Amino acid sequence: MTKYSNILVVADPAQDHQPALSRAIHLARRSDDVKITLFLAIYDFSYEMTSMLSADERQAMRRGVVMQREEWLKDLIRPYTDDGFNIQLTVVWHNRPYEAIIAEVFSNHHDLIIKATHDHDKIGSVIFTPTDWHLLRKCPCPVLMVKDHSWPENGKILASVNLAADDETHEKLNDSIVDEAKSIADLLGAEVNLVNAYPATPVNITIELPEFDPASYTDAVRGHHLKSMKALRHKHGLPEEQTHVLEGLPEDIIPQVAEDIDAELVILGTTGRTGLSAVFIGNTAEHTIDSLNCDLLALKPEGYVSPLSPNLP
Structure with a gap:
């Protein structure tokens, strides 16, 4: 039994070429008993505004558009x-x-969403739409954002972990991110790499505290992150050369390392406002994560409850 057996593919209404569907097929070829649902939510405001039409006529027009799109799919x-x-x-x-997409996930218990992102012509980076951001933040199951390129054999997967916090939630999320990377790597014959960003010394501290030694502070922070990364890679049986610990903001470091190792897929966790997940909060982060030039798989921590869950009061 494969891990992803009930995949929801979000169709792109604007083009015949569907990279998300191609990616789902790629996964299905390597697994048994995979069910794929190709999903399209459509809406045309002009049909709602036509006061000349009765409610029944509007309904009939909507049905006509839906049937037309079904034939296309x-x-x-x-x-x-x-x-x-x-x-x-x-x-x-x-x-x-x-x-509509998240409601479909809840009603039919999909275990993965695959959706294509839009390329920015100038630099080939990913431009996430508002729908993408809502899915990354609110979808209860993993979300795979796809770029229009193939997954090569013997490629590289980059798992982004947060080693700043020692709390159990982050540890569990780190473990599930690495486990996910390993299981997809097994499926695709890829190599797993881990990345962690640690913060630079805050400039205001060095100004306010003349006796503060920024070099020893940075060494201590780096040392903590290296030690934590060593423990994590030992736990998961990964070699040191496949781990990357760098100073900087996650939203800068992740795309940089992904490009350096030519990763085909980046996996990270997306919830809360601390550590890694801060990548997904705030405009600056949203723009910088756009510079990822490969697929992105976003995971939620165990016990995550979507704000759109039908079980919420």
Whole structure:
């Protein structure tokens, strides 16, 4: 039984080429009994605004658009279904795509979302849409954001861990990030690398405390992170040369290391406002994470409850 057996692929309504579907097929080829649902949420405000139409006529027009899109998706999946892949289609009318996607996850218990991101023409970096950000923050299951490139054999996976905090939640999240990286690496024949960013010495401390020695402070912080990384790699049986501990902000260090090792996939955790997850909070971080030039898999910690969960009061 594979880990991801019920994958939700979010279709891109703007193009025939569907990198997210290709990625799902890539995973399904290497596993048994994978069910893929190709999902599209559509909405056309003009159909809601036509006062000349009765409610029934508006409903009929919506149904017509939905059926038209279903036919388009059927054409897209035909080569794969003819090849024996289990692919279902779901098209819904909804004005907030991310809410429709997360509702679908809850109702049909999907264990992975795959969605294509948009390339920025100038530098080839990832531009996340508002829907992407909502999914990264609020989706209860892992979210794989895909770029339009292939996953090469013997590629590299970069797992981003947070070694600043000693609390149990972060330790568990670190372990699940590394375990995830290892299981995907086994599936794809890839190499696992770990990355951790540690903070630079705050400038204001050196100004306010003349006797403060920034060099020894930096050495102490770096030493703590190196020691924690050593413990983590020993625990998971990884060699030292596949670990990277660098000074700087996570949102700068992660894309830098991903580029240096030519990673095909970055895995990180996304919740709360501390450590790693701070990458996903605030405008600066949102813009810098855009510079990742490969796929991104975002995991939630154990026990995460989505604000869109139907079980919330």
